[in-house]
Amino acid sequence: MADLESAAAHKRPAASAGLACNPNEPGQDSRDDSSSDDEALTATYDNGIELIKDRVSQLSWEDMKRLVAGMLKAMGYCARVTPRGPDGGRDVIASPDALGLESPRIVAEVKHREGAMGAPAVRSFIGGLRAGDRGLCGSAGGFTKEGRYEADRANVPVRLLDLDSFVRHYVEVYDKADDEARSILPLTRIWWPA
Numbered sequence: 001m002a003d004l005e006s007a008a009a010h011k012r013p014a015a016s017a018g019l020a021c022n023p024n025e026p027g028q029d030s031r032d033d034s035s036s037d038d039e040a041l042t043a044t045y046d047n048g049i050e051l052i053k054d055r056v057s058q059l060s061w062e063d064m065k066r067l068v069a070g071m072l073k074a075m076g077y078c079a080r081v082t083p084r085g086p087d088g089g090r091d092v093i094a095s096p097d098a099l100g101l102e103s104p105r106i107v108a109e110v111k112h113r114e115g116a117m118g119a120p121a122v123r124s125f126i127g128g129l130r131a132g133d134r135g136l137c138g139s140a141g142g143f144t145k146e147g148r149y150e151a152d153r154a155n156v157p158v159r160l161l162d163l164d165s166f167v168r169h170y171v172e173v174y175d176k177a178d179d180e181a182r183s184i185l186p187l188t189r190i191w192w193p194a
Helices: 002-016 030-057 061-074 119-127 145-152 163-176 179-184
Strands: 078-081 092-095 105-111 133-139 158-162
Touching: 030 163, 061 078, 061 092, 061 105, 061 133, 061 163, 061 179, 119 133, 119 145, 119 158, 145 158, 158 163
Parallel strands: 105 133, 133 158
Antiparallel strands: 078 092, 092 105
């Protein structure tokens, strides 16, 4: 809200000071206004992403798994969280059909910790994937350069999501998310003049 109020206050002084607001008058450049709006909008959006990342960081590991499943459901998959216990890196399993028989089947591992996920952990996750699986590895702490290299060279398609990319994906599909996902991480849309 502070960013919105600041942006609104930034425009008021020019109008109240009696300055020309007609873009056709000399000395006025309409591109300045639109670029200012774009900068304010980008700054506000990025600030929102940072606030959402802070909230996600405070979630428990169980809630994070449920949130990843909720994101996959919002993307059109049937997703389920696997039960606690030794799961071989299979925290969430998603498929286009409810039975899990259709491809592509997505197997997700969720690491909700501060440290970056390294090559051995990524390699272990990839080794647990079966033929026809697609891997999704989410790590709130990000990935080391070597961990990213392991994912790039894998024989199975693997997508790595750090905290920033996860939040951006979640924001994109939030309108389609179910009540369970929305209850874990509720968001409010802020409208901005175009």
